[in-house]
Amino acid sequence: MAPPPVPAQGLDVWFVGTRSALFGLALKTGFWTVLTLGFYRFWMKTRLRRWYWSSIRPGGHPMEYVGDPLEKLLGFFIAVVILTFYIGIVNLVLMFVSFSVFNSSWVGYFASFLGIIPLWFYASYRARRYVLGRTRWRGVRFGLEPGAWGFALRALMHWAITIVSLGILWPRMTFSLEKYRTDRTYFGSAKLHQGGRWPMLYRAAIPFAVALAGILILALWVFWVDPLLRGDADTFGDVIKNIDKAIGGEELLFSWTDPWRLLFLVPLLPVLLYGAFHYRFSAKRIMANHKSSDGIRFASKLSAPRVTLIYSLGNFIAYMILLLGVGLIIGVAFALLGPETMVQAQLGQESPFGDLPKWMSFAIIAALYLAVFLLWNVLLNAFVTYPLMRHMAQTTSLSDVAGLIAVSQRARDEFAEAEGFAEALDLGAAI
Template sequence: MFWLAIKTGFWTILTLGFYRFWMKTRLRRWYWSAIRPGGHAMEYTGDPWEKLLGFFIAVVILTFYIGLVNLVLMFVSFSVFQSASLGYMASFLGVIPLWFFAQYRARRYVLARTRWRGVRFGLEPGAWGYAWRAMIHWLVTICSLGILWPRMTFWLEKYKTDRTVFGSARLVQEGRWWMLYRAARPFIAGVGLLVLWAAWVLWFRPVIPLAGDGLSDLFTNIGAVVDFRFIPGDWDRPARLFLVLPIAVLLIYGAVHYRFVSKRILANHKVADGVRLSSELNGLRVSVIYAVGTTIAYTILFFGVVALVLLALGLLGPDAFLEAQIGTADPLGALPRWLSVGLLGFAYLSVFLLWSVLHQVFVTFPLMRHMAITLALVNVAGLAQVSQRARDEFAEAEGFAEALDLGAAI
């Protein structure tokens, strides 16, 4: 995986990003072939050329749509409200449905190009239905201050699962949405501790004792912190502020735990023609993979950026930036300017290529391996009745997800 990611990433840099469609295709083929339910390897049949063509189609459509919509919104905003802020906000909100539309279309493409034992997977059309449902669920979740997040997770997953097929077999998402609260327990605990900590250091015994008791004084203390209207010598046991660090760690762990343990709970309630899924995914194991993998990747990225800055300073000199402003800089001595800029640009891209490869090796790969190892099929007799389905043709493949930088699967 390391050398494949390095090689394909290198070609992506040399081709200014065009090779990424081939890179994604080769990585998916590697991952799919490494997953072998019952000893039969999965197959990925996607074509990089259809990805490239789909990307161009999506860019043309999005350019026309976003440009036209923005023009109308800005005209109305200036004409009616004499302000551009409302136009910008409406323009942002107008793109949100396209995000959900692109996510569903990308999933449909990936399933349509996936086979097991020669039988194709598929996802029925329904991208716009998913988009407006997602917007409504997000609105309800925001209005509930996140309390109904499991409800949104369940119903959006059910919409996609109930339209997923394996040959002639249709998947069904069973269960109830409140069962996902079990996965949210660590995050709920973190939020509760954060509220208690904030009430302690801002209200009951303020770290910055600027006022007495009362709700209005709470906002006074918060405003003092924001505006830096306090004297450090007047702080009351400021060490209590550091308690937010373990609480933040618990919140991050809770978010990762919910994301993957909810997948386990949902997987255990999926069924297709009598065949059931059984997942034993371990939330703690996934969190360790995330913690170790991201630490390795971002540590290398940090030192790479530092080395890049030192390289630039060493080649250009500590006064190069000031000299560049007055027109007396001499980059890299006798080297041509285009060559010096090219070397630094190549080094910059190489640092981020290495970060991407390490994230692929230490995060994506172990996560997919753990999820595959802990997933099993129960009562597989129903697989004998599954027949082939027609190939799902696509005009734009994952073009909208690529154009909106959402990605898909890998």
């Protein structure tokens, strides 16, 4: 079947999914995931992705996700076997060297943690390659060239440079890693290109830099220029002793000098958090506006304040429900198994839960626990993932589409382990 005709002008992106439909789908698939002790998770992710992808419609034509949940499950098992062997052997060698050379275990634990970091980057690249390889638009497949280990090595190098530069070269790392991935991305036969230069991302970091500078100035003020603590307190141990003396009513080792200055942290910390969101998504918008292919160009109007509001409000709703649910679980647990029931039983008083067998009490608590976390996951989808994907879709467009007419199909990418490494390292939970 021939693809739809290419329009003469650019393409806007529509988003047609509704929150109520997503809520029902997330609730149903989450219920089956809980009921199967997590095995249905691969089918849940597949169904949710198909729903999201079909809701995103560039030029009115829906995206397609054709991933197979069975290949996700098999890939997960393959990755777990490989990681178990790798981590087991590496940890054994590291712990042997740590005890033999340093006569301590902490060196081995630290080296083991560092050994996982390259796998983390490797898995993230593989997960992106799998998702693109199972995504189609207008019948044409997307794709990403192999290069996971190259990405992992570059990520390690750029992180080292960023740490040595005290974060000043963070935009360089962001741009370089995104360029590595974008320049290896295909839509059919069309190869994408990330244009621009990394210094253009510095303007996205302005809110974060301003908040960080404010915190550093405050720290210099209260710890160096005009110390917050005056007296004979030189160490953290002295601070603890001073607290003990204050509780006991004894003479203090030191006194506080204008502690009200710490209130400046109240506005600075939210601004710092907003600055992190602003940098992340403003950088995405800037780089999206410099992505192109032959005769194809992207345009983005992504709003960092809107994304921050989505994250803040959505997570507040989800976590408030989670806290209320945990409180309910604790209350029910005390009612079923707590000291009040035991005291009432000793006094011979009747308790509405006194006659319940222990196994039923534990079953009720376990069911409540699973129900609360199921609802929490559904709310995250409905109030965080859904509005975020809708906003990102509606603010993205193709300003130049003349090159679409020359795009031809590409071969299907085969994956032995699918997203297995990302799932095993807990990188594949997100849509």
